[in-house]
Amino acid sequence: MSKEKIQVIERAGLPESPAELFGAAARYKGERYFYMNKDRSEWLMGLGHAFVIKEKRRSPGRITEQYQALLERVEGPHSVRLFGGFQFDDGDSALFSDFGHSHFVWPKIQVICRGHELTYTYTDMTEEEIIDWRQSAETAAPNITAIDNLDEEKFLSNVRTAVAAMNNHLFDKVVLSRQKKVTAENEIDSAWLLQNGLKNHENSYLVLIEQNDKIFVSRTPEQLVKVENQVLSTNAIAGTMSRSVVHAEEKLLGDAKNLGEHAIVVRSIEADIDDFTSEVKMPASPQIMVNNFFYHLYTPIEARISEGDILAVSHALHPTPALGGFPKEKAARFIKEVEGDRGFYGAPIGYITPDFDGEFIVAIRSMLIHRETAVLFAGCGVVKDSVPESELFETEIKFKPMLQLLGVTQ
Numbered sequence: 522m523s524k525e526k527i528q529v530i531e532r533a534g535l536p537e538s539p540a541e542l543f544g545a546a547a548r549y550k551g552e553r554y555f556y557m558n559k560d561r562s563e564w565l566m567g568l569g570h571a572f573v574i575k576e577k578r579r580s581p582g583r584i585t586e587q588y589q590a591l592l593e594r595v596e597g598p599h600s601v602r603l604f605g606g607f608q609f610d611d612g613d614s615a616l617f618s619d620f621g622h623s624h625f626v627w628p629k630i631q632v633i634c635r636g637h638e639l640t641y642t643y644t645d646m647t648e649e650e651i652i653d654w655r656q657s658a659e660t661a662a663p664n665i666t667a668i669d670n671l672d673e674e675k676f677l678s679n680v681r682t683a684v685a686a687m688n689n690h691l692f693d694k695v696v697l698s699r700q701k702k703v704t705a706e707n708e709i710d711s712a713w714l715l716q717n718g719l720k721n722h723e724n725s726y727l728v729l730i731e732q733n734d735k736i737f738v739s740r741t742p743e744q745l746v747k748v749e750n751q752v753l754s755t756n757a758i759a760g761t762m763s764r765s766v767v768h769a770e771e772k773l774l775g776d777a778k779n780l781g782e783h784a785i786v787v788r789s790i791e792a793d794i795d796d797f798t799s800e801v802k803m804p805a806s807p808q809i810m811v812n813n814f815f816y817h818l819y820t821p822i823e824a825r826i827s828e829g830d831i832l833a834v835s836h837a838l839h840p841t842p843a844l845g846g847f848p849k850e851k852a853a854r855f856i857k858e859v860e861g862d863r864g865f866y867g868a869p870i871g872y873i874t875p876d877f878d879g880e881f882i883v884a885i886r887s888m889l890i891h892r893e894t895a896v897l898f899a900g901c902g903v904v905k906d907s908v909p910e911s912e913l914f915e916t917e918i919k920f921k922p923m924l925q926l927l928g929v930t931q
């Protein structure tokens with residue numbers, strides 16, 4: 522990387538609708554991202570690529586080195602974050618070939634909104650470019666013509682194979698997934714998706730990344746980890762019941778299979794953060810997290826971070842047994858064998874501040890869009906007493922957040 526200084530200009534702005542702002546940045550199409558937290562108290566937008574830091578493998582060490590080199594070139598204090606993620610595994614998923622396995626962006630224009638306070642940051646832009654980047658843009662809803670299950674039978678047979686392996690004590694839990702393909706008549710427009718997503722108050726993050734003509738979207742309720750002012754927060758989310766079940770909350774809180782799946786995740790997270798933290802606090806038993814379509818078992822975890830930074834901790838945690846399984850390596854091997862590579866599905870995606878604080882989410886309830894088609898991902902935890910048809914039903918509901926985002930009402 523060259524050693525030339527980078528000029529950064531920060532200005533306060535007036536409150537604006539993020540979907541309109543995103544749409545008005547049509548000239549940066551293919552180079553935009555959006556990230557909003559669960560309670561909507563903060564959102565982050567990137568428009569245009571000033572620098573892309575991309576590696577062929579998952580490598581937090583290489584990202585740290587290159588990010589530090591970039592930060593040394595910036596004059597004066599600033600609030601530009603590095604945004605991106607690491608693919609789920611080191612395999613080459615064809616769907617995600619436009620993205621690096623470590624894939625991070627430093628934007629030309631960053632917009633951060635906290636409460637009602639908006640800050641615009643421009644990197645290496647002239648005053649004329651700063652005044653002139655907006656244009657009016659049309660958005661249109663996708664006209665969906667087909668929804669196809671790509672691998673229902675394969676999923677059922679993978680669950681059966683996993684259950685047999687667990688009955689032979691090969692591992693304790695594995696998370697298996699399947700895909701749906703949605704086809705539209707017209708190109709699926711990310712500005713429209715954002716507009717539609719913001720209309721609907723889901724207790725989840727909303728994340729969207731464009732890269733060339735691909736768009737990755739996630740509406741996940743699951744935080745992998747956040748580090749801010751020496752406080753680390755994370756959570757276990759595992760154990761699911763459809764809201765259509767009568768007395769679902771009560772049943773879920775008393776269901777041995779779901780409680781067992783959940784306990785595996787909590788224990789694994791505790792062990793993974795142990796080297797980095799002290800004063801770990803969490804409730805003794807799981808709570809209920811409410812989403813639009815389901816209830817989840819949920820354990821919030823907080824600790825003081827005494828070693829490492831956001832990149833080191835997220836690397837140690839990923840994949841938690843909420844997305845991989847337990848023991849981690851055995852489950853990962855099984856997933857690779859029966860499913861192949863996941864790309865950004867279930868992957869850590871988020872931001873790193875110039876102080877190496879940050880937040881990563883677990884990119885579930887997600888899809889990869891290429892022009893008129895979207896491939897949707899959904900998975901669920903499988904343990905030795907799993908019933909394949911029930912797991913199929915659970916994944917069917919987990920497609921709903923993405924179907925809803927695409928405007929499908931069923």
Ligand SMILES: C=C(O[C@@H]1C=C(C(=O)O)C=C[C@H]1O)C(=O)O
Nearest residue numbers: 758760761843885899900901902
């Ligand atoms: C794997 C997914 O969800 C994960 C699995 C869950 C479960 O098995 O109960 C619950 C939440 C997530 O941790 C997904 O939505 O694709």
